[in-house]
Amino acid sequence: MIASEQKRDAAAKPGRSLLSGYRPIPGVTDEMLDASGEVRPGWDMLISALSDIPYKERSERFARADQYLRDAGVYYRVYEGQGAREREWPLAHLPLIISQTEWDEISAGLEERAELLERIVADIYGANLLVGRGLIPPALVAGNPEFLRPLVGIEPVGGHFLHFCAFELGRGPDGRWWVLGDRTQAPSGAGFALENRVATTRALSDVFGDMNVHRLAGFFRQFRDTLLSLGDDRTGRAGILSPGPLNETYFEHAWIARYLGITLLEGEDLRVFDGQVMVRTVSGLKPVNVLWRRMDATFMDPLELKGDSRIGTPGIVEALRSGNLAVVNALGSGIVETRAFLAFMPGIARALNGAEPKLPSVATWWCGQAAEQRHVMDNLDRMVVGPALSTRLPFEDPEMTRLGSALDPQERADLLARLAAEGTAFAAQEAVTLSTTPVYTHGRLVPRPMSLRVFAARTKDGWTIMPGGFARIGRTNDATAITMQRGGQAADVWIASDRPVKQETLLPDESEPIPRTRTGNLPSRAAENMMWLGRYSERLESTVRILRAYHVRLAEAVDPALPLLKSVRNYLDFLGVDATCAVSPGVLRTIGHATGSAGQIRDRFSPDGWLALNDLSKTLHRFADKVEPGDDAARAMTVILRKLAGFSGLVHENMYRFTGWRFLEIGRRIERGIHMARILGALGSSTSPDGGLDMLLEIGDSVLTHRRQFSVSASRRSVIELLALDPLNPRSIVFQLDRLKEEIGELPGNETGHLSAAAKEVLNLHTRLSIAEAKDLDTAQLDEVVSGLGAVYDALSRSYFT
Numbered sequence: 001m002i003a004s005e006q007k008r009d010a011a012a013k014p015g016r017s018l019l020s021g022y023r024p025i026p027g028v029t030d031e032m033l034d035a036s037g038e039v040r041p042g043w044d045m046l047i048s049a050l051s052d053i054p055y056k057e058r059s060e061r062f063a064r065a066d067q068y069l070r071d072a073g074v075y076y077r078v079y080e081g082q083g084a085r086e087r088e089w090p091l092a093h094l095p096l097i098i099s100q101t102e103w104d105e106i107s108a109g110l111e112e113r114a115e116l117l118e119r120i121v122a123d124i125y126g127a128n129l130l131v132g133r134g135l136i137p138p139a140l141v142a143g144n145p146e147f148l149r150p151l152v153g154i155e156p157v158g159g160h161f162l163h164f165c166a167f168e169l170g171r172g173p174d175g176r177w178w179v180l181g182d183r184t185q186a187p188s189g190a191g192f193a194l195e196n197r198v199a200t201t202r203a204l205s206d207v208f209g210d211m212n213v214h215r216l217a218g219f220f221r222q223f224r225d226t227l228l229s230l231g232d233d234r235t236g237r238a239g240i241l242s243p244g245p246l247n248e249t250y251f252e253h254a255w256i257a258r259y260l261g262i263t264l265l266e267g268e269d270l271r272v273f274d275g276q277v278m279v280r281t282v283s284g285l286k287p288v289n290v291l292w293r294r295m296d297a298t299f300m301d302p303l304e305l306k307g308d309s310r311i312g313t314p315g316i317v318e319a320l321r322s323g324n325l326a327v328v329n330a331l332g333s334g335i336v337e338t339r340a341f342l343a344f345m346p347g348i349a350r351a352l353n354g355a356e357p358k359l360p361s362v363a364t365w366w367c368g369q370a371a372e373q374r375h376v377m378d379n380l381d382r383m384v385v386g387p388a389l390s391t392r393l394p395f396e397d398p399e400m401t402r403l404g405s406a407l408d409p410q411e412r413a414d415l416l417a418r419l420a421a422e423g424t425a426f427a428a429q430e431a432v433t434l435s436t437t438p439v440y441t442h443g444r445l446v447p448r449p450m451s452l453r454v455f456a457a458r459t460k461d462g463w464t465i466m467p468g469g470f471a472r473i474g475r476t477n478d479a480t481a482i483t484m485q486r487g488g489q490a491a492d493v494w495i496a497s498d499r500p501v502k503q504e505t506l507l508p509d510e511s512e513p514i515p516r517t518r519t520g521n522l523p524s525r526a527a528e529n530m531m532w533l534g535r536y537s538e539r540l541e542s543t544v545r546i547l548r549a550y551h552v553r554l555a556e557a558v559d560p561a562l563p564l565l566k567s568v569r570n571y572l573d574f575l576g577v578d579a580t581c582a583v584s585p586g587v588l589r590t591i592g593h594a595t596g597s598a599g600q601i602r603d604r605f606s607p608d609g610w611l612a613l614n615d616l617s618k619t620l621h622r623f624a625d626k627v628e629p630g631d632d633a634a635r636a637m638t639v640i641l642r643k644l645a646g647f648s649g650l651v652h653e654n655m656y657r658f659t660g661w662r663f664l665e666i667g668r669r670i671e672r673g674i675h676m677a678r679i680l681g682a683l684g685s686s687t688s689p690d691g692g693l694d695m696l697l698e699i700g701d702s703v704l705t706h707r708r709q710f711s712v713s714a715s716r717r718s719v720i721e722l723l724a725l726d727p728l729n730p731r732s733i734v735f736q737l738d739r740l741k742e743e744i745g746e747l748p749g750n751e752t753g754h755l756s757a758a759a760k761e762v763l764n765l766h767t768r769l770s771i772a773e774a775k776d777l778d779t780a781q782l783d784e785v786v787s788g789l790g791a792v793y794d795a796l797s798r799s800y801f802t
Contacts (some may be wrong), residue, residue, distance in 0.1 A: 269524070346360070553695070734766070
């Protein structure tokens with residue numbers, strides 16, 4: 001050991017200075033250094049390049065990677081105590097490097113394993129020969145919560161149960177890779193692997209380009225093409241089925257949907273009629289033939305599976321029986337994730353393949369067998385014991401697993417007693433010491449334990465393995481703390497070839513036709529959230545404009561009880577906004593609703609728009625604690641308005657004018673029309689206090705326009721003319737109705753030339769205001785405008801959302 005340290009320190013010359021002081025943990029395999037202290041293939045180029053970069057520049061590079069992740073809104077949800085919070089994605093800036101030769105061996109082993117899992121699932125839900133031959137104990141199937149009896153005998157579309165799998169790998173002290181767990185239920189992490197790659201290459205683009213690292217796009221292109229080929233291109237479509245925004249990996253669901261160009265769906269988007277799954281879209285019900293599910297199978301169908309599921313769709317299982325739906329992966333396939341199954345994988349492999357697995361599983365014993373039970377009890381100090389039917393790894397559920405060597409005498413006696421009495425409920429695994437990989441922290445490299453998640457996808461040519469994945473790395477030397485939920489980090493994985501690699505992309509070959517998304521594909525839920533995003537963002541802007549005008553006058557007023565200020569306070573109180581606060585809870589609720597609506601449509605919302613909206617939310621919350629009423633608040637509202645203008649510009653200037661944009665625009669126009677009618681009624685009546693008309697022009701951003709249009713001071717007639725009836729003023733009510741007529745006329749269902757219910761409501765309102773005179777437009781008529789715009793929304797809701 002001393003000789004290897006001396007050898008390593010001697011090697012830490014210019015170009016390799018980061019190696020100085022790096023000390024692998026004794027008895028633990030290190031990914032960067034071999035047992036003799038030599039740098040493993042691939043690592044030498046990375047470490048040399050990093051060592052040549054000054055400390056300040058290295059820090060700036062890694063900060064750019066972190067900033068990219070923040071700008072892209074990459075997060076995952078952490079569950080703690082009674083609640084949950086979103087945590088920024090914790091990138092470990094150094095990638096894990098694996099040589100091409102070693103990766104070829106891993107890939108071959110995983111392709112074999114994926115096909116073995118396919119045969120096991122097919123047998124469990126088919127002939128059941130493995131149980132009959134004694135290769136799988138009946139108790140691990142019949143008593144398994146992941147064994148779904150309604151799926152027995154159902155042949156999946158395409159003939160395969162598994163299409164996308166993940167594998168958790170770890171390298172033991174002997175240097176060999178072991179399979180720690182299989183992921184067939186709804187494997188997560190592929191999208192995060194892509195984001196890790198983008199962020200890491202932002203920091204290390206020059207090194208990445210020199211190291212012949214395999215690209216990831218080809219893997220996703222092949223899987224996407226296979227996924228789409230499972231459906232009927234003439235009558236159906238494919239979708240990614242998510243549990244929704246509260247899921248811990250929802251960001252990934254939205255990201256993958258956007259990356260692959262596949263619609264993101266939730267259970268409420270679907271209906272089943274006569275064995276056919278339909279999507280509720282703004283163009284009516286449309287068939288869907290393929291669902292890449294990202295939710296656990298038991299939640300998919302409350303009719304035949306988990307009866308209290310609120311995120312599934314009744315009838316999904318019947319659609320599978322009818323052969324009208326392909327689900328990736330097949331419902332019930334999660335059974336092979338069961339921890340105790342690992343104990344029987346070697347025997348199953350020998351029986352089905354005639355040989356030992358190329359990649360062994362971590363040594364596992366099911367305590368429902370007498371000899372295995374006795375072995376575990378006799379060797380408890382080197383075992384990790386947990387529930388036999390758990391689908392989680394020991395380091396993923398430390399509350400449910402027990403490390404034998406860490407037990408005190410009483411805990412040890414209690415566990416032995418339970419093993420003796422309830423052996424079938426437990427499985428034990430060898431306490432494997434995971435290998436370490438270097439992590440860059442505070443200017444130096446330190447070793448940290450890691451596991452590797454790798455993904456496999458079925459293609460028309462068989463299984464293919466993603467040339468990479470992502471590594472989960474601990475923040476300390478505690479191997480049980482490498483999960484994201486327990487504060488772990490994630491790192492990109494570089495498969496370094498000794499020759500140039502193909503520059504893969506998602507684009508088709510030039511000779512292939514370019515597919516275009518069908519019009520009218522927008523799910524009703526997404527359309528409704530688009531509309532409410534428009535309404536909430538406009539509601540926020542309107543409120544902020546009123547607050548700014550109020551606080552400007554409050555700062556100038558001798559008496560806060562002036563009639564105008566009192567009238568504005570009463571109006572804001574009607575809106576649920578406390579004018580005495582610079583940023584009241586009512587304002588924070590509105591921005592919360594806006595971000596909530598945007599969060600429901602992350603797959604359809606630009607990263608820049610999301611960043612701008614979150615920046616706006618953070619600014620409002622910051623002001624809520626620091627800004628004082630009066631001049632300070634007025635200036636703060638000006639800042640908010642500028643940020644709102646930036647958000648509106650990003651959304652409305654950059655979004656493609658598709659159906660979703662139209663609903664967002666309709667929401668804005670409805671809300672602006674309602675706001676203008678209400679504020680005109682409150683401050684523009686003949687009984688309004690002095691200063692109300694000037695304040696209206698300021699709120700309506702029309703002070704300069706009024707001066708150009710009218711040579712007189714503000715009068716009720718001139719203000720009503722400009723803010724209610726002028727078709728050229730983008731703040732006027734008539735302008736909103738003009739835009740509503742245009743956008744509603746372009747919605748699905750209006751192609752025949754017959755007016756829809758919403759179009760009729762708009763036309764009725766527009767006609768009445770177009771022939772109205774400013775002098776005759778009183779508060780009662782303005783209230784009718786508010787009611788009419790509410791009726792427009794109701795008509796749209798009945799037609800497209802319900």
